[in-house]
Amino acid sequence: MTIHDENxxxxxxxxxxxxxxxxxxxxxxxxxxxxxxxxxxxxxxxEDLDGPDGLWDQALSALASAMPDIxxxxxxxxxxxxxxxxxxxxxxxxxxxxxxxxxxxxPASGHQAAMRYHEFFHVVDGRVVEMQALxxxxxxxxxxxxxxMGPSLGRVWPAPGPATQDGVHRGPRDxxxxxxxxxxxxxxxxxxxxxxxxxxxxxxxDHWWHPKFSWYGPAGIGxxxxxxxxxxxxxxPFLAAMPDRRVDFSSVSHFFGDNDYVGVTAWPGMAMTVTGxxxxxxxxxxxxITMRSLDFWRLETDPATGQRSIRENWVLVDLLHAxxxxxxxxxxxxxxxxxxxxxxx
Numbered sequence: 001m002t003i004h005d006e007n008x009x010x011x012x013x014x015x016x017x018x019x020x021x022x023x024x025x026x027x028x029x030x031x032x033x034x035x036x037x038x039x040x041x042x043x044x045x046x047e048d049l050d051g052p053d054g055l056w057d058q059a060l061s062a063l064a065s066a067m068p069d070i071x072x073x074x075x076x077x078x079x080x081x082x083x084x085x086x087x088x089x090x091x092x093x094x095x096x097x098x099x100x101x102x103x104x105x106x107p108a109s110g111h112q113a114a115m116r117y118h119e120f121f122h123v124v125d126g127r128v129v130e131m132q133a134l135x136x137x138x139x140x141x142x143x144x145x146x147x148x149m150g151p152s153l154g155r156v157w158p159a160p161g162p163a164t165q166d167g168v169h170r171g172p173r174d175x176x177x178x179x180x181x182x183x184x185x186x187x188x189x190x191x192x193x194x195x196x197x198x199x200x201x202x203x204x205x206d207h208w209w210h211p212k213f214s215w216y217g218p219a220g221i222g223x224x225x226x227x228x229x230x231x232x233x234x235x236x237p238f239l240a241a242m243p244d245r246r247v248d249f250s251s252v253s254h255f256f257g258d259n260d261y262v263g264v265t266a267w268p269g270m271a272m273t274v275t276g277x278x279x280x281x282x283x284x285x286x287x288x289i290t291m292r293s294l295d296f297w298r299l300e301t302d303p304a305t306g307q308r309s310i311r312e313n314w315v316l317v318d319l320l321h322a323x324x325x326x327x328x329x330x331x332x333x334x335x336x337x338x339x340x341x342x343x344x345x
Contacts (some may be wrong), residue, residue: 004079004173004258007089007123011077015091018072021064027056041267043137043292044321045104045331047292055131066108067097072117075161076296076314077168078263080178080256088256089121090263092167092296092314094158095135098186099144104137105331107338111145115159116218118294118316120254120265122133132265134294134316137220141334147219148333149323150281154215154222154233159314162298170245178257181299184308185262186255196243205230210300210309220280220319241279245272262297269293274326280319282326289325292318 023118034052036042038194041048042059049055064070076092083110088099099113114182115136121129141147142156188208195203205227215224217234224230239245247253253266268290278284293315323330 002173004081004088004089006126007087007121008077008079010119010123010126011089011091011128015072015074015077020322021072026060030056030060031329034128034131038128038324041130041132043134043215043318044324058161063095063103066101066103067095067113070095070097076263078256078258078296080173080182080258080263082254082256084254086254087123088254088265089123089262090122090256090265090296091117091119093117093161098162099140103140105335106137106140106144107146111143113140113143115140116159116316118265118296118314119292120263122254129193132267132292132294133219134292134318136218136316138319142219144338146334148330148337149220150218152220152222152233153237154217154224154229156219156222159216159223162312164260164298164300167261173258177259180257180308181260181262181297182255182257184299185264185297185310188310193247196239208310210302210311213310214312216312216314218316218319221317237279241274241276241284242272243275245270260299260342262295262299264295267292282323282328285326287326289322291322301311 014029014033017025030052036051038051040051040055042055046059049058072095074091074093076090079087079089081087094114094116096112096114098107099111101108116139117133117135119131119133123129130212138147139156191208192203209227211226213226215230215234217223220235224233247270253264253269255264256261270291270293271288272291273286273288274282275284275286296314297310298312299308301308320330
């Protein structure tokens, strides 16, 4: 068993507790899995929480109160080491349950709801010392019918798990294969970063991406299929609004591979200035903002040519944090939209 197998195994009791979610089961699992002073970073409006106790008291307990039959379903669990020799475990999936009470003032729908999460855990000596995680809270606003911002250009839906269905259970980790996957992804990002300073062709999207690749963006942006879907529904509007976007591959970004899977977490990983005609319906402010984007990629080898390429990419962006930096209070707008009509007078 490798250190990465051991790290995944260290998280197994917590993952099981969050799936079964029986009374009194989650908090002890958090205490056993995390060190007491672990750094916990969660999506806006939670931000930095006070270790595992803060994660429970301020976030998980509120989610469980809103969805009493809640469960957490992983469809990707991967582990590896970054270029600083830090060990990470990444999990991707949905929190789901019957939504009976408000959550963050988002009104309950009364129906089963699903909220995607990307959660990354820095593990040292079998315990989590840092967590960086995004929850797709806008996805819940949409399911409640109180989304106050512009419509997504791409399709918004519960993003599926890997087409190969090996996101959680797969063969032993091969270190060379895993590094080759990381190198492919960082090569792709390097080429993409050359545009728009250089012509579109420098990105070589057809080289890096599979012809049938799917880009599963967050609610507010949505899913794009193939190069055209990715460019039309995400990249072109993004770069038109923020052509100076800068991706930091230094110590703030943690890339790690697990065979065909690659994860990256950064808090934050990008910086840019909102100019042009604005982004996602928000007028340009000229303000520089940072952006948290936590990603998973799955590479696939063409059996006919032996060529590897990226087939699927799960992306969560902390859009609520981006809008907050632009002075837009999405929650206030949402509360006004959710206000009962007889109180609106």
